[in-house]
Amino acid sequence: MSTPDSVRAWAGVLRLHSQVLPLLDREVTAQGGLPLSWYDVLLELASAGGRLRMSELGKRVVLSRTRVSRIVDELAAAGLVQREANPDDGRSSFAVLTPEGRARQRAAAPVYLRGIEQELGRRLSPGSQRALADLLEEALDAG
Amino acid sequence: MSTPDSVRAWAGVLRLHSQVLPLLDREVTAQGGLPLSWYDVLLELASAGGRLRMSELGKRVVLSRTRVSRIVDELAAAGLVQREANPDDGRSSFAVLTPEGRARQRAAAPVYLRGIEQELGRRLSPGSQRALADLLEEALDAG
């Protein structure tokens, strides 16, 4: 009774996620970084030019739209983003990166990059990392 | 500014996890299956011969030891497992699969397997599935 490859793959995703995520979280918060959810939102905002509608942000980020709404509240309270009305559509609103938000994101980036690099570099050869990344992106594009 | 492969890989794990897990959850519960956490515990118990110490169970399952303790409570209340003292060590206790628990696990298995097969089969070729599984297991073994 051998396990199908798809099941082995899914089990691998589940396990790697549950093993690496807490380590990364600890390491980053120990170094005074931002919470992962904050960083994720700031990063996505930054790479989108600093301004995004809520629903768009919800799609790009790993969190639910609902959750994003609350995190943007927190970020706004911390002065890292600013809510802004959409003149073309009264329902929607933008999250806009403030200069300080951009600065904080830039400052936090190396901590995350180093953590990931370290945690995955320890486990896989460069070639395997590349192969894994390609396969995962292939799967995501087919989503 | 190209993203390192390790970061691409980690982002892929994060995204695939967040996309597939809810789908799988919905699909399974819609078909009257067990909660994923229940299934995970039952499966791990079954493949270990039906009896495992709590801490061992915590290590094998994707959940924290703390969480496992509570889930075993729920499973025991549902009659699917039974708590049992360890005669050789008064601190530890066993979770033992009941016949009904074993039956429920067996009955639920095809639902999960089909769901995973479907969700990953749609996204990756058989060869890619195998390659992905191998890479993830390689990473986990190095953990």
Place this chain on the structure above:
DNA sequence: ACGAATTACGTGCGTCCGCACACAGTAGGA
């Protein structure tokens, strides 16, 4: 043999999270 350190486990508590719902705004047909 006895106390300190360690291990296995359960639980109180606070956080994170998303579903279901409510509400305001928009689009489109008659």
Place this chain on the structure above:
DNA sequence: TCCTACTGTGTGCGGACGCACGTAATTCGT
């Protein structure tokens, strides 16, 4: 111009989750 369907958003609520701690049992050094 209404009236209806739909869309984008925020929020109440309850569940899932794990950390920190407490407790009981075992191990180990002396």
